[in-house]
Amino acid sequence: MVTKKVYPFEDGNAEMKMLLGGKGANLAEMTRLGLPIPCGFTITTEACRAYYASGCIMPEELLQEIGQALTRIEEAQAAGFGDEQQPLLVSVRSGSVASMPGMMDTILNLGLNDATVLGLAARTGNEAFAYDCYRRFIQMFGDVVLGIDSIHFERLLEQNKRKYARASDQEITAEEFKELISNYKRLVEDRTGQSFPQNVHSQLKLAVEAVFRSWNNVRAKVYRKAYGIPDEQGTAVNIQAMVFGNLGNDSGTGVLFTRNPSTGVKELYGEYLLNAQGEDVVAGVRTPKDIAELHKEQPQVHEHLEELALLLEGHYRDMQDIEFTVEKGVLYLLQTRSGKRTAQASVKIAADLVEEGIIDQKEAIRRIEPAHLDQLLHRSIDYSMSPVPIARGLPASPGAASGRIALDSDTAEHWAKNGGKVILVTAETSLDDIHGIIAAEGVLTSRGGMTSHAAVVTRGMGTPCVCGCETLSINEELRSATIGGLTFQEGEEISLDASLGQVFRGSLSLNEPEITPELLKLLEYADTIRSLQIYSNADTPADAGKAREFGAEGIGLCRTEHMFFAGSRLPIVQAMILADSLEERQLHLDRLLPMQQSDFEAMFQSMDGLPVTIRLLDPPLHEFLPNLEQLKEREQQLALSPGTGEELEQVSNTIKKVYSLREVNPMLGLRGVRLGILYPEIYDMQVEAIFKAAERSLHKGVKVRPEIMIPLVGHPNELKQMRELVDNIAGQVMCGEFKGFSYKVGTMIEVPRAALLADSIAKYADFFSFGTNDLTQMTFGYSRDDAESGFMNTYMEQKVLNDNPFQVLDQDGVGKLIEWAVTQGRAVKPFLKTGICGEHGGERASILFCHEIGLDYVSCSPYRVPFARIAAAQAALNADMNRQRLDAEVV
Numbered sequence: 035m036v037t038k039k040v041y042p043f044e045d046g047n048a049e050m051k052m053l054l055g056g057k058g059a060n061l062a063e064m065t066r067l068g069l070p071i072p073c074g075f076t077i078t079t080e081a082c083r084a085y086y087a088s089g090c091i092m093p094e095e096l097l098q099e100i101g102q103a104l105t106r107i108e109e110a111q112a113a114g115f116g117d118e119q120q121p122l123l124v125s126v127r128s129g130s131v132a133s134m135p136g137m138m139d140t141i142l143n144l145g146l147n148d149a150t151v152l153g154l155a156a157r158t159g160n161e162a163f164a165y166d167c168y169r170r171f172i173q174m175f176g177d178v179v180l181g182i183d184s185i186h187f188e189r190l191l192e193q194n195k196r197k198y199a200r201a202s203d204q205e206i207t208a209e210e211f212k213e214l215i216s217n218y219k220r221l222v223e224d225r226t227g228q229s230f231p232q233n234v235h236s237q238l239k240l241a242v243e244a245v246f247r248s249w250n251n252v253r254a255k256v257y258r259k260a261y262g263i264p265d266e267q268g269t270a271v272n273i274q275a276m277v278f279g280n281l282g283n284d285s286g287t288g289v290l291f292t293r294n295p296s297t298g299v300k301e302l303y304g305e306y307l308l309n310a311q312g313e314d315v316v317a318g319v320r321t322p323k324d325i326a327e328l329h330k331e332q333p334q335v336h337e338h339l340e341e342l343a344l345l346l347e348g349h350y351r352d353m354q355d356i357e358f359t360v361e362k363g364v365l366y367l368l369q370t371r372s373g374k375r376t377a378q379a380s381v382k383i384a385a386d387l388v389e390e391g392i393i394d395q396k397e398a399i400r401r402i403e404p405a406h407l408d409q410l411l412h413r414s415i416d417y418s419m420s421p422v423p424i425a426r427g428l429p430a431s432p433g434a435a436s437g438r439i440a441l442d443s444d445t446a447e448h449w450a451k452n453g454g455k456v457i458l459v460t461a462e463t464s465l466d467d468i469h470g471i472i473a474a475e476g477v478l479t480s481r482g483g484m485t486s487h488a489a490v491v492t493r494g495m496g497t498p499c500v501c502g503c504e505t506l507s508i509n510e511e512l513r514s515a516t517i518g519g520l521t522f523q524e525g526e527e528i529s530l531d532a533s534l535g536q537v538f539r540g541s542l543s544l545n546e547p548e549i550t551p552e553l554l555k556l557l558e559y560a561d562t563i564r565s566l567q568i569y570s571n572a573d574t575p576a577d578a579g580k581a582r583e584f585g586a587e588g589i590g591l592c593r594t595e596h597m598f599f600a601g602s603r604l605p606i607v608q609a610m611i612l613a614d615s616l617e618e619r620q621l622h623l624d625r626l627l628p629m630q631q632s633d634f635e636a637m638f639q640s641m642d643g644l645p646v647t648i649r650l651l652d653p654p655l656h657e658f659l660p661n662l663e664q665l666k667e668r669e670q671q672l673a674l675s676p677g678t679g680e681e682l683e684q685v686s687n688t689i690k691k692v693y694s695l696r697e698v699n700p701m702l703g704l705r706g707v708r709l710g711i712l713y714p715e716i717y718d719m720q721v722e723a724i725f726k727a728a729e730r731s732l733h734k735g736v737k738v739r740p741e742i743m744i745p746l747v748g749h750p751n752e753l754k755q756m757r758e759l760v761d762n763i764a765g766q767v768m769c770g771e772f773k774g775f776s777y778k779v780g781t782m783i784e785v786p787r788a789a790l791l792a793d794s795i796a797k798y799a800d801f802f803s804f805g806t807n808d809l810t811q812m813t814f815g816y817s818r819d820d821a822e823s824g825f826m827n828t829y830m831e832q833k834v835l836n837d838n839p840f841q842v843l844d845q846d847g848v849g850k851l852i853e854w855a856v857t858q859g860r861a862v863k864p865f866l867k868t869g870i871c872g873e874h875g876g877e878r879a880s881i882l883f884c885h886e887i888g889l890d891y892v893s894c895s896p897y898r899v900p901f902a903r904i905a906a907a908q909a910a911l912n913a914d915m916n917r918q919r920l921d922a923e924v925v
Contacts, residue, residue: 039081040099042106043074048350053078055270057129060370067349069342070366073110074124074274075103077242079131082268085246092243100238100273111275116234120157121150123167123276126241128248130269133371137257138248138269139178141241142311143171143276147232155208163281165211166203170311172218172230175237179244182225190217204309238273245271277366279359280311284332287311290325290339290356292347295375298382298552302326302343304356338365346370351392352401353383377406378550385552388559395559399907402556404878407901408432408533410553411584412498415531416543425518427478427503428822429535430489432897435476435498436529436541439515439522441508443470450474457528459515461508463488468596471497476530478517478537480506482819491596493873496580496897498532502823549900557585557900560907566885568902569647569893571871573597575636578646581896585903588645589637590803590893591743591782591871594720595653597633598626607658612691616715623719630720634727634740643737647803647871647893649782650720650756651709652745654700662696665689701817706746710756721760725767725777732772741778743803748785750794757798782871783855784808792855796862803893804852806872806880810839813848840873843880853887869893878905885909 046054046062054062058076065071081096104124108114113122123145128138146154146168155164173187191203194214200206206214222230231237248254249269258265279287288306293299305322308331329336339358342365346354355373359366375383384398393401412433415421437455440446446458450473458474460467462481471477471491476498479488492499505518513524517537522528529542569590570581574597578589598607603626610622637646665685672682697703710717721742728738744756760779768775780801783789786809792802811818818840829835843849852870859866869891874880876894881902884892886909894902 038099039078039084039096040103041076041078042103043071043076046076052131053080053270055079055129055131055272056133056371057127057369058270058272061272061274063349064346064367064370067345069345070364072275072277072366072368073107074272075100075107076129077271077273079268079270082246082249082270083266085243086268090243090247092239097239100242101235104238104273107273107275115145115238116147116150118149118153121145121153123150123154124238125272125274125276126238126245127272127274128245128269129272130249130263131267132261132263133374134254134257134263137254138251139245141171141174141178141244143167144175144237144241145234146171147234147237149232150234158278158281160281161208162206162211163278165208165215166206166280167278167311169211169215169218172215172222175230175241176218176222176225178248179240180222180226182222186221186225187218190214190221242271242273245269274368277359277361277368278311279307279361280309281362283308284363285309285359285361286332287359288322288325288328288357290343290358291353291373292343292356293353293373293379293383295353295355295373295379298353298375298379298386300386302340306358332360332363335360335363335365342367348392351387351397353379377409378548380406381410381550381556382552385555388555396563396911398556399560399563399904400911402904402908404901404905407904410549411547411897411900412496412533413544413547414533415529415538416545419543421529421538421542423518423531423536424520424539425503425505425537427500427506427535427537428489429532430482430501431477431492431495431497431499432533433476433496433498434529434531434533434542434544435474436527436544437475438525438527440470440474441510441513441515441524443467443473445524446470447473457530459506459508459517459528463491471495476500476532478503478506478528478530480504480508481823493895493897495577496895498530500530500532500535500537503537553900557903560903561585564903564906564910566881566889566906566909567869567891568899568906569645569869569871569875569891570896570899571875571893572637572896575633575640577896578637578640581899582640582644584896584899586644586896586899588647588739588891589641590647590869590875590891592637592646592648593652594630594649595651595658597630598658603629604658608660610716611658611695612660612688619713620715623715627719627723630723631727631730634724635731638727638731638736638738638740639734641739643739645739645741645778647741647743647780647801648720648724649743649745650717652706652782654697654703654705659692659695660688662689662692665692701811707744707752707756708746710744710759711752714759717756717759718763721763722767725764725775728775728777729768729772732775739776741780741801743780743782743801745782745805746784746808747781747795748787750791750798753781753795753798778867780867783852784812786813786851789851789855792858793862796859796866799859799863799866801867801869802855802859804855804868804870804872806843806848806852806870806874807840809851809872810844810848813844813851814839837879842877843870843874843883845883849883849887852889856887856889867891876902878908881905882909882912885913 043062043065048059048063051059054076104115108122111122113120115122123143126141126144151164151168155161176182177184198210219230279285286306286308287310290304294301294303302325304325306328307322352372354370357369384401387393388395388398415434437457439459440456441459446456447469449456455475457476458470459478462479477488477492479501480503482488482501488499489501507516515522527541529538567587569588570586571591572578572581572589573593606622606625610619613619669685672678724740728740731738742760744753747753757779778800780799782803782805784805826838856868868889871893875892876898881892
């Protein structure tokens with residue numbers, strides 16, 4: 035248990051980040067390196083947590099520690115806190131463990147009051163400077179501590195400048211500042227009912243409490259949620275002697291990056307202002323100058339700054355974001371941290387640091403952020419014009435798109451064929467919408483979650499999609515859509531940032547994705563490190579080609595039901611399902627067989643030499659049935675028209691057939707292996723198509739490695755029966771020179787019972803592929819769409835669940851089922867191939883788990899393959915670090 039709550043900078047180091055926060059640890063490290071750091075101390079994150087645990091009460095012991103640390107600053111500065119002749123002023127800044135720029139609060143010039151301001155004026159010989167500092171302090175303290183919105187102070191400042199015709203703050207005289215301060219104090223009294231505090235120790239106590247409280251301000255909580263920063267971490271508080279950049283034109287303040295954070299180019303990048311304090315640079319009250327101009331105005335300072343920037347980047351082995359102040363020609367560093375950067379810059383900097391010998395390949399891979407790869411591999415909104423979103427939904431499939439609103443798939447397809455760019459806007463999508471999704475630049479729905487039909491299909495296609503936009507409503511009669519309170523007619527333009535789940539009015543400029551040489555280099559590094567193979571989910575030859583382009587090592591899931599959506603196939607499938615006899619059904623299957631064979635030949639061609647895992651038909655049957663409402667509407671029309679008796683009878687019979695096939699719970703009904711057992715002729719056709727495609731491909735010199743997946747198995751006898759079906763057909767088709775042709779038969783484990791009985795099922799399987807989407811549904815008993823559009827957000831907010839289990843694999847429940855099944859299956863077949871093919875195959879934490887439990891591969895959508903390659907390498911590196919740590923503990 036840590037008892038010490040306050041650490042002078044000289045007592046800390048960079049390894050104490052969890053206790054001192056990022057800023058405090060770096061200030062301590064820079065002090066240790068002998069750099070020009072104003073002296074100070076850090077109040078720990080533990081003190082912040084204790085503050086909240088005690089009901090937001092500052093313990094006396096902490097105040098005593100702060101007082102002792104303050105005495106050390108007084109001695110070092112030859113000044114006294116509250117001393118009227120030689121006043122010590124301090125800054126009070128937040129400093130979380132993870133970088134949260136601008137999310138929490140800072141107070142400068144603390145220690146000023148009506149008496150100490152006179153001492154500051156006398157000591158500096160600059161009365162205007164002293165009162166400028168005092169008015170700044172009152173404004174920051176009033177905003178951060180007393181809760182008075184800064185705009186009220188700004189209005190008084192502008193009134194003062196207009197009154198005396200001052201164009202800038204620097205022109206204001208000491209007497210004018212005194213008048214402004216009187217107005218500020220009056221504002222404080224009017225707003226709080228109390229005078230502005232004159233006791234400097236009370237000021238400091240209130241300021242520390244305010245910074246602690248800022249850990250839970252709205253913007254900090256939103257930022258933590260967006261970046262996965264734990265709420266319980268707390269913030270440190272850094273108290274540091276003030277140095278002044280507003281003492282004249284030989285003083286100034288600025289921010290410097292050791293490399294360009296937008297492009298990654300190795301150059302000093304930053305801005306500064308002469309005769310200014312730190313907040314002036316970021317507040318936009320004056321236009322800052324490019325850091326290169328500092329070389330002309332203060333060449334010695336610029337040279338010193340260059341030396342220190344180079345030293346800090348070399349020490350921390352990363353691009354640094356440095357805050358500095360110049361006081362009377364003397365340079366001080368106020369902070370350094372690893373700089374925030376764009377996706378492009380992140381990749382370039384990592385690759386360049388390897389080339390420069392600063393880091394090795396493994397460290398470069400560790401540093402890649404998943405979000406950066408998402409940005410690089412999809413189009414993105416150009417935010418240079420600062421567009422404001424009109425609505426938000428779930429970021430279902432990343433990327434950005436602009437286009438005309440199309441309210442149905444037929445319209446989307448028609449407009450797209452005529453060269454238009456469209457956004458399909460609908461309540462939700464179904465199988466019937468596949469042509470519209472294919473035609474659209476992006477998809478926006480009012481219902482559905484991250485694993486809804488729209489989300490899953492668009493992710494596989496790389497089409498941007500925002501789901502569950504609750505402020506979207508559609509008026510079919512008026513052909514209009516209301517989004518975020520604004521009404522659009524069909525044909526008007528909107529834009530989507532599906533990586534963030536945002537909707538914008540109008541057509542916005544888009545940045546095209548770019549696979550840079552640096553990214554290719556990092557992917558090559560990753561491939562030498564990882565042990566997990568990376569497969570892709572692909573349902574079409576185009577998907578397969580894209581997957582291979584991105585480095586996929588095979589197809590982990592080809593969903594054959596998706597092959598039946600295109601063109602003229604759906605009516606044939608519907609007729610096959612509605613057939614009254616085996617003979618009639620076989621007729622339609624015979625028509626589908628060459629189509630399937632052609633599909634598989636193209637897939638084998640695309641993946642020449644790599645495994646192709648083909649899942650036999652697994653639709654909830656209702657998804658392939660004709661639309662019942664449309665049939666009823668047609669029946670009514672025919673009933674009112676003379677001479678349509680024969681057609682009316684056909685429609686009526688179809689309605690009866692659809693009713694007879696309807697299920698109470700289709701997702702748990704006649705689908706997967708059950709369909710194959712009840713209607714083996716369907717699986718016969720698909721398996722025959724696979725092997726005929728294999729035979730023809732082999733004749734063409736294509737290396738074919740089919741792996742046939744039987745879906746939804748829950749009992750060993752199901753797989754036994756289907757394996758016999760596959761082997762029998764293979765024996766019939768693959769004869770002559772290809773009689774010994776090698777293939778695999780396995781199952782998708784998505785039913786908990788299959789995981790529990792994995793040893794029995796493994797007797798008939800060459801591989802297990804875990805369908806984590808359905809396995810999660812069945813393990814939790816959640817309907818994906820209903821959960822994500824209903825209670826999931828509440829569960830997340832109330833911490834019932836830490837993560838959405840449809841986005842991040844539930845390791846405690848679903849993960850244990852997978853691990854158990856792998857162990858039991860390999861006890862029967864030591865070389866049993868195992869992997870996952872749900873959407874979790876493209877999520878970092880889930881990939882790390884798959885590596886830990888020894889799976890052979892993960893499979894994800896084509897556009898996630900580069901990401902998965904990096905994540906798999908990071909998983910291998912994490913495992914190595916854990917092993918090394920355990921070995922060290924044993925020693």
